Amino acid sequence: AQSVTQLGSHVSVSEGALVLLRCNYSSSVPPYLFWYVQYPNQGLQLLLKYTTGATLVKGINGFEAEFKKSETSFHLTKPSAHMSDAAEYFCAVSVGSGNTGKLIFGQGTTLQVKP
Amino acid sequence: DSGVTQTPKHLITATGQRVTLRCSPRSGDLSVYWYQQSLDQGLQFLIQYYNGEERAKGNILERFSAQQFPDLHSELNLSSLELGDSALYFCASSKTASQETQYFGPGTRLLVL
Numbered sequence A: 001a002q003s004v005t006q007l008g009s010h011v012s013v014s015e016g017a018l019v020l021l022r023c024n025y026s027s028s029v030p031p032y033l034f035w036y037v038q039y040p041n042q043g044l045q046l047l048l049k050y051t052t053g054a055t056l057v058k059g060i061n062g063f064e065a066e067f068k069k070s071e072t073s074f075h076l077t078k079p080s081a082h083m084s085d086a087a088e089y090f091c092a093v094s095v096g097s098g099n100t101g102k103l104i105f106g107q108g109t110t111l112q113v114k115p
Numbered sequence B: 001d002s003g004v005t006q007t008p009k010h011l012i013t014a015t016g017q018r019v020t021l022r023c024s025p026r027s028g029d030l031s032v033y034w035y036q037q038s039l040d041q042g043l044q045f046l047i048q049y050y051n052g053e054e055r056a057k058g059n060i061l062e063r064f065s066a067q068q069f070p071d072l073h074s075e076l077n078l079s080s081l082e083l084g085d086s087a088l089y090f091c092a093s094s095k096t097a098s099q100e101t102q103y104f105g106p107g108t109r110l111l112v113l
Helices: none
Strands: A003-007 A010-014 A019-026 A032-038 A044-050 A056-058 A064-068 A073-078 A087-094 A103-105 A109-114 B005-007 B010-013 B019-024 B031-038 B042-050 B053-057 B064-068 B074-078 B087-094 B108-112
Touching (some): A010 A019, A019 A087, A032 A073, A044 A073, B019 B108
Parallel strands (some): A010 A109
Antiparallel strands (some): A032 A044, A032 A087, A056 A064, A087 A103, B042 B053, B064 B074, B087 B108
């Protein structure tokens, strides 16, 4: 069965510092992987996704993630944090097959950005 | 704005009651997903409909049911409500039934007292 583990429920960085949010997945089939962001009192917004092909995926707002099959990881990075990046971030895996695209989410990581 | 609309935004009700949450997908999307977000369980998939038919089921309680209508909007019915049903309920939509980007609505926050 597919699963997602996000390491660290809270991450705190200074403005301008590197952001690294960790995600490991478990999947018996080639996964489709997603990062979503949730701002307070809002729905989830897609940051980026990996399906097939290039393992380094660029998303919105300067975020990117690298799919590493050998490490079963899909960590999210951003070179320089902005105050506006403070939010909750969710990694998700799509549960294979052509019949459904239901998402299995990690527990989420709250990113705090200090001035 | 994702293009997915959900009503109502907030709902306060009592234990034992029944409520209906409504979702309108993005224009052109045939698939609707329902998710529940709670502090203890996180974000969990409940159920998916595609073009009016149930496509996949997750950890959805028997007290909960859903349907997708011919105009593609969907409703999630929650009955015999318990305190533990208090959560944020999200609807998401995508063009097809499979592994595509899902666009999420703003959610309905349910509080059961």
